[in-house]
Amino acid sequence: xxxxxxxxxxxxxxxxxxxxxxxxxxxxxxxxxxxxxxxxxxxxxxxxxxxxxxxxxxxxxxxxxxxxxxxxxxxxxxxxxxxxxxxxxxxxxxxxxxxxxxxxxxxxxxxxxxxxxxxxxxxxxxxxxxxxxxxxxxxxxxxxxxxxxxxxxxxxxxxxxxxxxxxxxxxxxxxxxxxxxxxxxxxxxxxxxxxxxxxxxxxxxxxxxxxxxxxxxxxxxxxxxxxxxxxxxxxxxxxxxxxxxxxxxxxxxxxxxxxxxxxxxxxxxxxxxxxxxxxxxxxxxxxxxxxxxxxxxxxxxxxxxxxxxxxxxxxxxxxxxxxxxxxxxxxxxxxxxxxxxxxxxxxxxxxxxxxxxxxxxxxxxxxxxxxxxxxxxxxxxxxxxxxxxxxxxxxxxxxxxxxxxxxxxxxxxxxxxxxxxxxxxxxxxxxxxxxxxxxxxxxxxxxxx
Numbered sequence: 001x002x003x004x005x006x007x008x009x010x011x012x013x014x015x016x017x018x019x020x021x022x023x024x025x026x027x028x029x030x031x032x033x034x035x036x037x038x039x040x041x042x043x044x045x046x047x048x049x050x051x052x053x054x055x056x057x058x059x060x061x062x063x064x065x066x067x068x069x070x071x072x073x074x075x076x077x078x079x080x081x082x083x084x085x086x087x088x089x090x091x092x093x094x095x096x097x098x099x100x101x102x103x104x105x106x107x108x109x110x111x112x113x114x115x116x117x118x119x120x121x122x123x124x125x126x127x128x129x130x131x132x133x134x135x136x137x138x139x140x141x142x143x144x145x146x147x148x149x150x151x152x153x154x155x156x157x158x159x160x161x162x163x164x165x166x167x168x169x170x171x172x173x174x175x176x177x178x179x180x181x182x183x184x185x186x187x188x189x190x191x192x193x194x195x196x197x198x199x200x201x202x203x204x205x206x207x208x209x210x211x212x213x214x215x216x217x218x219x220x221x222x223x224x225x226x227x228x229x230x231x232x233x234x235x236x237x238x239x240x241x242x243x244x245x246x247x248x249x250x251x252x253x254x255x256x257x258x259x260x261x262x263x264x265x266x267x268x269x270x271x272x273x274x275x276x277x278x279x280x281x282x283x284x285x286x287x288x289x290x291x292x293x294x295x296x297x298x299x300x301x302x303x304x305x306x307x308x309x310x311x312x313x314x315x316x317x318x319x320x321x322x323x324x325x326x327x328x329x330x331x332x333x334x335x336x337x338x339x340x341x342x343x344x345x346x347x348x349x350x351x352x353x354x355x356x357x358x359x360x361x362x363x364x365x366x367x368x369x370x371x372x373x374x375x376x377x378x379x380x381x382x383x384x385x386x387x388x389x390x391x392x393x394x395x396x397x398x399x400x401x402x403x404x405x406x407x408x409x410x411x412x413x414x415x416x417x418x419x420x421x422x423x424x425x426x427x428x429x430x431x432x433x434x435x436x437x438x439x440x441x442x443x444x445x446x447x448x449x
Contacts, residue, residue: 022123022130022191026086026108029053032064040072040081041065044095052091052109059097066094074327080199087193114161115168117175121191124216126209129187129194133213134159135220136171137180142222144180145229145441148249150210151183152234152256155198155333157190158183164426166403173434180223184213199333202341207239214247229253229441230356234368234401238342241350251441252354255361255433256401258374259347259381262339263300267293270322272370276413288322295323299336300343305329306336351381357390357444358382361433363399365409367416390444396432405430 029051032042044062047053064078065071067085069092072078085091085108092105113121117136124131137144149171151158160167171181187196187209196205218225229251232240237257244252258265267289274285298304306329310316319325329336351358362375369375372395379393398405400412402421405428415424 022121022132022193024110024113025191025193026052026088026091027111028082028086028091029109030058034075034078035063036075040074040078042075042078050109052106055109056091056093056104056106058093058095058104062095062097062102064093064095065101068092069094076199076326076328076330076333079333080197083188113159116172122216123192124212126187126212127194127196127205129196130192131187131194131209131213132185132189132191133216134183134185135180136175137222138175138178142180143224144178144222145224145227145250145445146180146182146217147174147229147231147437148182148214148217149231149233150236150239150243151186152236153332153334155186155189158185159190162422164422166425166429169429169431170403170434173431174438177434177438179438182213182217184210199330200335202335202337203238203339203345204341206338207242210239211243211246214243214249226250227441227445231255231437232257235342238345238347241347241354242345244356245350245353249356251357251359251444253359253361253437254375254378256363256366256369257378258369259351259377260374261300262343263296266296266339269368269370273367273413276367276410278414278417291318292323295319300340303340306331348377348381351378352385354382354385355387355389357448358392359437359440360393361437362393362395363401363403363430363433364395364397365399365406365412366401367409367412368401390447392440394436394440396430396436399430399433403430403433404428 029048030044030053031046033045035041035043042064044053044058044060044064046060047058067081070081072081088108090105090107092103095102095104113119115136118139120135122133122135124133160171162168174181185192186198186206187194187201189198217223217228228249230240230244230249230253232238232254234256237254240252240254270292271285271289274280274288275282295309298309299306306319306325310319324332326333331339358378360375360378362369362372376393379391382391398407400406404412404425406412406415415421
């Protein structure tokens with residue numbers, strides 16, 4: 001499977017004024033790679049200008065071994081420590097450079113929220129945590145129709161300020177069409193802070209945060225509460241129908257998702273994706289799936305902790321290499337309890353209960369969704385209900401998970417494997433997704449009075 005790559009990046013563009021109830025968090029401004037999953041250290045691959053890292057004097061190929069005098073046992077713990085360090089006004093790093101140990105100390109550069117749209121940064125309280133909300137909207141007083149965008153599974157910020165990213169252009173397109181775009185950060189991501197930690201909570205807690213975010217949204221005087229659309233992207237599409245059933249929005253839209261049990265999805269993904277990575281083939285993918293099946297069954301159906309199943313170095317290496325295990329009972333940067341909780345969800349049941357209008361979107365070459373069966377199944381299940389709402393499916397040719405135009409799934413796999421995603425994104429955003437969404441919502445609203 002592809003290696004882990006973390007981006008902690010500082011970018012600049014133009015911005016409007018904001019209201020802010022949480023202090024902006026600092027940003028290191030580097031691209032990092034782990035020394036190894038089992039080591040709490042990271043190698044700097046790139047230092048970005050005008051950042052904390054550049055002001056500290058960090059250089060490419062420096063190895064960070066401690067943050068504020070703390071060392072870490074695993075890379076996952078290192079990332080938590082770095083996230084905590086960004087909350088302070090200053091930071092101290094110990095680095096190894098060409099065999100020498102250096103202590104670098106300085107002030108944290110606060111990350112500006114620089115976008116072209118009018119915006120507001122606010123927050124709400126949930127379980128002793130302050131959760132950042134992000135609003136971007138057109139000029140004027142409103143009330144505006146709203147796209148409540150819910151991101152995928154990673155523990156990362158949903159600010160999307162990089163002007164070259166597809167998510168930034170998607171948001172800009174929607175604002176340009178006249179929508180307020182609303183996002184809720186995950187606990188302790190972005191400017192959020194408090195007792196809850198994204199990498200430690202389960203799916204239900206994360207869903208409750210997003211549901212509370214909906215309650216905060218409808219309090220706004222500039223929101224047309226009759227025209228709120230939940231847009232679930234990737235695993236955000238698992239949250240979308242559950243929140244829709246709680247809150248009754250105008251429409252529920254998803255892109256790039258599947259709806260079978262997480263256990264079934266992850267095993268299928270191993271078999272399906274492995275031949276697409278350079279050096280992989282179908283027989284290897286099938287063998288890895290077979291070897292993983294019992295481990296995942298023990299975790300997701302017998303409630304066994306992964307660490308209890310790792311009884312040898314060879315099993316640990318298999319978990320790390322083929323199951324994206326990063327230690328401390330953590331897969332893919334999330335606690336195994338998150339996926340255990342997720343695996344218990346009956347998504348066909350949730351989709352059958354949705355009473356809003358439904359639009360199920362799929363990119364032809366979506367590597368994460370694997371194929372269009374999940375998106376099409378949503379439509380079939382929803383149409384089996386007694387709903388009189390509009391329920392439609394749309395597929396975008398030559399498009400992948402992040403709205404990029406690509407030639408094939410193997411093409412996007414190669415781009416990701418070669419770490420060329422950001423550069424490729426500059427000129428290959430597919431604006432048809434936002435355009436179709438706008439036209440569909442306009443048509444449905446008109447036809448339904």
